[in-house]
Amino acid sequence: MAVELTAHHLIAQHRPTLDRALEAIRTRAYWSPHPEHPKAYGEDGSLDAAAGKAAFDALLGGRLDLGQPGTDDWTGGEVSPYGIELGITYPHADLDVLLPAMRAGQGAWRDAGAEMRAVVCLEILKRINDRTHEFAHAVMHTSGQAFMMAFQAGGPHAQDRGLEAVAYAYVEQVRTPDTAEWTKPQGKRDPLTLTKTFKPVPRGVALVIGCNTFPTWNGYPGLFASLATGNAVLVKPHPRAVLPLALTVQVARQVLAEAGFDPNLVALAAERPGEGIAKTLAVRPEIRIIDYTGSTAFGDWLETHARQAQVYTEKAGVNTVVVESTGNYKGMLSNLAFSLSLYSGQMCTTPQNLLIPRDGIATDEGPKSYDEVVADLARSVGGLLGDDARANALLGAIVNPDVKARLEAAAGLGEVALASREVANPDFPGAVVRTPVIVKLDGAKPDAEAAYMSECFGPVAFAVAVDSAQDAVELLRRTIRDKGAMTVGAYTTSEEVERAVEEVCLEECAQLSLNLTGGVYVNQTAAFSDFHGSGGNPAANAALSDGAFVANRFRVVEVRREA
Amino acid sequence: MAVELTAHHLIAQHRPTLDRALEAIRTRAYWSPHPEHPKAYGEDGSLDAAAGKAAFDALLGGRLDLGQPGTDDWTGGEVSPYGIELGITYPHADLDVLLPAMRAGQGAWRDAGAEMRAVVCLEILKRINDRTHEFAHAVMHTSGQAFMMAFQAGGPHAQDRGLEAVAYAYVEQVRTPDTAEWTKPQGKRDPLTLTKTFKPVPRGVALVIGCNTFPTWNGYPGLFASLATGNAVLVKPHPRAVLPLALTVQVARQVLAEAGFDPNLVALAAERPGEGIAKTLAVRPEIRIIDYTGSTAFGDWLETHARQAQVYTEKAGVNTVVVESTGNYKGMLSNLAFSLSLYSGQMCTTPQNLLIPRDGIATDEGPKSYDEVVADLARSVGGLLGDDARANALLGAIVNPDVKARLEAAAGLGEVALASREVANPDFPGAVVRTPVIVKLDGAKPDAEAAYMSECFGPVAFAVAVDSAQDAVELLRRTIRDKGAMTVGAYTTSEEVERAVEEVCLEECAQLSLNLTGGVYVNQTAAFSDFHGSGGNPAANAALSDGAFVANRFRVVEVRREA
Incomplete structure (x- = not known):
């Protein structure tokens, strides 16, 4: 086989990007090599909007x-x-x-070394990036995300998370040198001398179990972390979201072959309806690493039963926003309204429980009662989604009938402060588009607790009346500890409350966004800077990405000889 | 409480040592700040031999x-x-x-930060080092190691492994900065700007389950890795080897208190005879990290049942040496003889199976038949241990009756090439001292396989006759894969055999020592340079020490605010 992509070419092409990514994860300042704007694509071999759409069609x-x-x-x-x-x-x-x-092909991939693996991964990501417009349609028509979100979250943001994982994987592998000369003095006798070699070796075949809502964004970190550390990767997509990962596998196989490696280092395991091959695969002895995003039940099953594998799970959590006081009431309302609406609340990071003191909150517009806060938030969401075109662009479509059923049932859980509205999509008459429901619950009532202490995945928010800021902080603690949380938000002008919320997040291990009132939302994280999840509460056993996410995907084998 | 050890003092005192340790784990050249020679102690506040003995008494x-x-x-x-x-x-x-x-006290320990935790740990290690002579007696009289080994392995070498873990823990925590300014351009609009803080947070209380044979050497990596990453550490010693870890806890509590921290961050959990509190502790919700050295059965139990904790285990393995050919027959024999004899083979790293082609091997002294090799090795061990004083100094004592029983039973497993000999210890008439037994087994016979494919912990070596070098390599692969291995050794002058053995070790993930004929032995590893175990085969799920050993003992919590 003629090797079209030489190491020299790949390193020259991608090493600067790798170095820049390594710098970014150290400083955690903003950086991305993948443009977010659709119009940035169409030159240098990348597909423009029309070509991407045509490729998808x-x-x-x-x-x-x-x-x-x-x-x-x-x-x-x-x-x-x-x-x-x-x-x-x-x-x-x-x-x-x-x-x-x-x-x-694992021996050759292992022997290629960490740098070569990294630049091959970067070439894969580059080619995926070139096809971002095509991937955007694939993500949109499997996840139900609106086009712009599918483009950004499914395209450049997912590619960023993939690149971030490659950077972590690379730096972890080169912490130990390839060789070392070891000379131990022995007083008057000759020193003891050894020549040592160290080689990162893969664990085996890694399994990526994809999810319905973010096939690429949640799939790429595990895929690229495992591949960059020398493992073969088998991708088992969600049966409703196969295409984005199948295209990813296709690109990876092409690049591997062109670089002289076995394309079978990356493969797809699509399943027949109802086949449930994830369970079968997860306990195969060849499978030594599993990355999973999905339900708590199956995540827990994997952690318990796939004992032969390293298991990285992102499961469900209950995300809380403490609303105690604010110096920017309008900004808070519009920020929260956007967070609740984006992709119909179908993000693992979307806030679910808004904890609001029943005696109301202090704001820059004077005191607001609990009822006023909830009514104003409802109005804010209503205003944001009042125009159908904007509503469609923000909400996307309901991903599956379960979410729709949960949304419909939620209205029966308490007093509805904002009813969900059906939105027509003129381009796709078959789309199920719904605005969020906001339900008022009394935090002190046991039947209410049964509702707000469960994850209700979808466009459902609970405005939970609590006794006090202290009560909110304690409920926050209990929610994170018992149910897990991917995100926590808080609005407060009180240093004391801020410290208390921060302390709970430090003790219970949750990522906190404080007083967001502008264009950054609690449910969005940026690769190279923000951690996605903490890996320290029940919502997920790993964070994207950190040292722990990559360090156990490979092992180092040492060979020592007398010098 | 008056703080006697200020941050300023501790950092001035220990930061250079920490930096030197960080350099050592990067270069993996020889380094240790802890003198190996007993005579090096007695000045600058450290106990000399007499004072150490008196302190023990x-x-x-x-x-x-x-x-x-x-x-x-x-x-x-x-x-x-x-x-x-x-x-x-x-x-x-x-x-x-x-x-x-x-x-x-965990909040204050967490807030002290990674550097302060590291230097407090280094102060603990320094004070332990000062008492090395006292610890040597404590280790000797619990493990049965001979004095010099108890001194070195239980003292400076254990301290090295502790310091190595602190270095890994420190560098892992500072990979993410304390703060970051994040500014994302928004075209013509104002950029999005966030101020982010990142803090390493502990998982909870860490449990160290100590072992009988190397209470400090095997205990310190987990203890210091967990403490340095902000966790409280509960030490559950082996009931037969409490003292070395109790003294360690004592020192740690003193230093913590003097540095202004809660001494209860480190505590001892000694148990009543037969109480078996490890099982109770291991599943307590407070326990979030477990480090364990001991039997495969209990290690597997921990990995299966302590689901709320990160579990790091070193279990049993079957260590193999392939004897295919050598350019230094005498050196090979004396090196192997020493490896089999040291501490009566009661090391997890001691070779058990010597795979020797039944047609013999090529050597610098001409061809040697299988029988000759075994007889020469037996003679070499006999010579090494012929003098009772030297035998006592090398062998130490049999640690417990189980080992003695296994040794006695081993003679019935095959033809005895070297019988075990009882050695009298004039200083300690109650000591059970035995030389190793070497038993010849035919690798092709199923009943022999039952023997050599199980770990026979203690002074028992099997000289396994194999059909060929290829047969040896395949048996090596099967042994590592099915039983695990802490160490692998090989003697060969053939590049082809060397490559084949190396490939097996890379694929099955085992640490390989090649052609050792001098003063370095397959069962000894040096901190900062050699990995102890690979974490990739059934003998252990972690290596001492690497990034994976520390990275998941803490999590990073991010707080982000609009700038």
Whole structure:
């Protein structure tokens, strides 16, 4: 096989980007090599909007042949949350053929070393980036995200998270030198001398179990962390969101082959309806690493049963915002309204419980009662989503019938402060588009607690009346400890309350956003700077990304000889 | 409380040592700040030999009161493998009092920051180092190690491993800055700006479950890694080896208090005979980290049941040396003889299976048959241990009756090439001292396989006849994969065999020593340079020490505010 991508070429091309990423994770200042604006694409080989749309359309109704060994069938059946059937089929694998084939190329991939693996990963990300417009449609029509969000979160932001994982993986592997000369003095006798070599070795085959809502954003960190540390990676997409990860696998296989490696180092495991191969795969002895995003029940099952593997899970949590006081009432309301509305609240980071003292809060517009705060927030959401075009652009579509059912049931849990509204999507009449519901609950009532202490994934927010700031802080603590949280927000002008909330977040290990009133939202994190999750509360056992996310995906084998 | 050890003083005192340790783990060249020679002690406040012995003697028959809260009783009953009763009692804890007390000081310890925690740990290690002579007797009379080994492995080498863990813990925590300014351009609009703070936070209370044979060497990495990352540490010593860890806890509590921290951040959990509190402790919700050295059965139990904790285990393995050919036959024999004899083979790193082709091996002294190699090795061990004084100094004492029973049973497993010999210890008539047994086994026979494929912990070596070098390599692979290995050794002059053995070690993840014929032994590793275990085969799920050993003992909590 002619190697088209030489190490020299790849390193020259990508090493500066890698170095810049390494600097970014050290300083955590803003940085991204992946433009966010759709108009930034279309030159230097990247697809523009029209070409991306055409590429996506060309995939519909076809077979995505990845050239994988052990393909015994074709399967697929994705229906877009916007109502169209994708009609794409993917390879279905005989695991007893595919898994051994994936291991065959691991020796060469291991011996290529950390830098070569990193720049190959960066080439994969570069080619994905070039096809961002195509991926945007793939993400939109599997997750139900609105186009602009699918473009940004599914494109450059996901690519950023992938690159961040590569940077962490690289730096972790080069902490130990390739060789060392060891000379130990022995007094008057000759010193003891050894020559030592150290090599990062992979654990085996890594499994990425994708999710429905953020197939690329949540899939890339594990995929690239495992690949960059020398492992082969098998991607098991969510059956409703196969396409974005299938395209990712396709690009990875192409790049690996062009760089002279075995393309089977990355493969797809699409499943037949109801096949449930995640459970089968998760306990296969070949699988030594698992990355999973999804329900707490299956995440806990993986942590308990996949004992042969390192298991990284992002599960469910209950996200809280403490609303105690504010110096910018309008800013707070509009910031919260946006956070509740974005992608119909279908983010693992969307706030669910707004804890508001029943005696009201102090604001720059004077004191506001609990009822006023809730009514003003409802008005703010209503205003934000009053125009259908803007509502569609913000909300996207409801990803699946379960979310719709939860939304409809939520209205029965308490007094509805803002009813959910059906929004028509003129481009996609089949899309199910709904505005968020805001439900008032009394934090002191046990039946209310049953509601607000469970994750109600989707466009549902609970305005929970609490006795005091102290009560809010204690409820926050209990919620994080018992249910986990991907995010915590707080609005307060009191230094004392701020300290108390911060202390709870430090003790219970949750990421805190304080007094956001502008264009940054509690549910958004930026790669290279913000950690996604903490890995220290029940919502997730890992954070994206840090040293712990990569350090145990490989091991270092030492060989020592007398010098 | 008057703080006697200020941050300024501690940083001035220990920061240079920390920096030197950080350099050592990067270069992995030889380094240690802890002298190995007994005569190096006695100045600058350290105990000399006589003072150390006197300090140890003063402990005998007394009560070691650590001033711990919740002490409801006193317990102890250590009998030295050298025959003397220590007669020391230790606090027995009411866990419902002790564990909450251990958490009380965690906020201040957390807020002190990574550097302060590191230098406090270094002060603890310094004071332990000053008492190395005292610790040597404590280790000798609990583990059964001979004095010089107890001195070195239980003293400076253990202190090195502790310092190494502190260095890894420190550098891991400072990879993320304390604060960051984040400014994201927004085209013509004002940029988005956030001020972010990042703080390493502990997981909770860490549990160290000590072992009988290397209470300090195997205990210090987990203890110091957890403490340096902000956790409180509860030390549960092996009931037969309490004293070395009780003294360690005593020193740690003194230093913590003098530095203005809560001494309850480190505590001892001694148990009554048969109480088995490790199982109780391991699943307590307060316990979030466990470090364990011991049997595979209990290590596996911990990994399966202590789901609320990060579990780091060093269990049992079957260590192999492939003997294929050598350019230094005498050197090989004497090196192997020493490895088999040191501490009566009671090291997790001692070779057990010597794989020797049944057709013999090539050497610089001409071809040697399988029988000749085994006979020459037996003679070499016999010569090394022929003098009782030297034998006592090398072998130490048999640590417990189980080891003695296994040794006695081993002679029945095959043809005995070298019988175990009882050695009298004139200083300690009660000591059980035995030379190793070497048993010949045919690798192809199933009943032999049952013997050599199990760990036979103690002074037992199997000379396993194999069909060929290739057969040896395959058996090596199977042994590591199925049973795990802390160490692998190989003797070969063939580049092809060397590559094959190396490839097996890379694929099955085991640490390899090649052609050792001088004063470095396969069972010894040096902190800052050698990894102890790989963390990638069944013998241990962690290596001492690397990034993975520390990275998940803490989490980073981010607080972000609009700038």
